Amino acid sequence: MNPHKPLPVYIPINRRRFFSSMAAASAGFTLPGFLAEALTQSPIVTQGPYYPLADDIPLDKDNDLVQLGDSLTAATGVVTYVSGRVLDASGNPVKNALVECWHADHEGDYAYSTGTGRNPACDPNFAGFGQFITGSSGAFRFRTIKAGLYNGRTRHFHWGVTLPGRTTRSCTQTAWNETAYANDGTTWATQNSNDSVFAALSAAQKAAVFLNFAAVDGTTTGEVAANWDFVSGFTPVEPTYPAPGGFVVTGEAVAGPDGTVRFKLVIPAYANYCYEIYGNPTLADLEWQALPFSLTQTGSIDRNKFVATQEGSLSLYVDAAASKGFYKVSFRVPGENIGTP
Ligand SMILES: [Fe+2]
Structure with missing residues (x-):
């Protein structure tokens, strides 16, 4: 073995078909504005209570939350592509960062919240949690649905990012500019402006975590996509011999x-x-x-x-x-x- 060769990082991909379809779906929705926002460090906010407990982390934890396991039935909700890059504080892409995404299903139920396994109230076709390890461009991508509403919060995605060489997960949340309505059409009590997490952020921080969704060309089911970058305040430690x-x-x-x-x-x-x-x-x-x-x-x-x-x-x-x-x-x-x- 070459002692100076970087270690390979192994991540099992159960469904490579998703990646091939992802490449097609993601073409063309890269939005401008990366550089303007790149130097605003992503705000670190609460992880919240719904990160899967160790014993609950599902076997299916790839970056496609719309399908669970080998089921062909899609989760209920608006199919949503979220992609971006992990950057360090200088704007350099970070490879081999572990990016995790979890959020509520279309009715506001999380898949993993009890410590006793999957939440039976959650959409059985919704994975609820996914992971992705960035490549050399720092890019990550997920296919999921728009997060549902639950009491006390506006719609949001949870993110956890672990940089190479670090043992701490940095958590943030993303929202988007959209008035939230309950299923009965009434205005939801919690909007971005009075949400416990987002209301506390500065304007620059909000800009760094608010998604600008655009319709995905060529789809007839209302699919949307958005791009955002996670900007870390940490410097990654690349796992390259002979350094630790x-x-x-x-x-x-x-x-x-x-x-x-x-x-x-x-x-x-x-x-x-x-x-x-x-x-x-x-x-x-x-x-x-x-x-x-x-x-x-x-x-x-x-x-x-x-x-x-x-x-x-x-x-x-x-x-x-x-x-x-x-x-x-x-x-x-x-x-x-x-x-x-
Ligand atoms: Fe949440």
């Missing part, structure tokens, strides 16, 4: 000892580098949590770090605590292997 860094991987469920389930992470490893695993952050704590692991599928979960002895593929096994979600594997250069992860 981190990258995001998924875990494959495998049988553990005594009927348990473990999650196997396969990573490229380099001799004398120290590896640590962090679990996907949950509602209670926005920090990724260090997870003890084992080097064997059924052995004792007995370590928080491991110094690779040779180059090659390395398998690490964790318990179910951060099931189904992403894991972050961080690594330290040789000679910096001390300390608590």
Whole structure:
């Protein structure tokens, strides 16, 4: 292996057909104004109570929220494309950023809110949550529906962005300029102007997170699209050897000892580098949590770090605590292997 080659980041894409259709659908709706807004740091607001808990994060967590799993039935609502870029404070695109999107279905119900699994009141065809890892252009894209209304809020999308090398998810929310009406046609009590999140933002911050929807050409079902950039105040740390860094991987469920389930992470490893695993952050704590692991599928979960002895593929096994979600594997250069992860 080339020790100076950047690590690949693995993200499973169940439905590549979506990406091909996405490319066609997204053509032509890039809106002007990127540069004017690029230097306004995206406001960091509450994550809210509806980020999926670790045990609830769905297996289907790709960037198409309109369809769940392999179902061909679309979620109810106005199909909405939201795309943009993750930028650092200088306006440079950030690759390998984890972008997460979640929001209410067309009737205002979230898919994951209870900690006990999927909310039965939510549209069964609505994924409710999706993730995307940016490429070299920093671009992300999601297909979803316009978020529904629930008491106390105007319509909004939730976003979480985790930059390479960081263990903190930055959360923001986007809205759009549209008078909100309840299903019976009455004016919704909460509009952007008196919403608890958006009313507190400055004019520049609002401009940075308000979406300008445009009709998607060639569709007959009222599909809309909008573009916005997430501008981070942080500088990303690219996971490039020989510098220290981190990258995001998924875990494959495998049988553990005594009927348990473990999650196997396969990573490229380099001799004398120290590896640590962090679990996907949950509602209670926005920090990724260090997870003890084992080097064997059924052995004792007995370590928080491991110094690779040779180059090659390395398998690490964790318990179910951060099931189904992403894991972050961080690594330290040789000679910096001390300390608590
Ligand atoms: Fe919300």
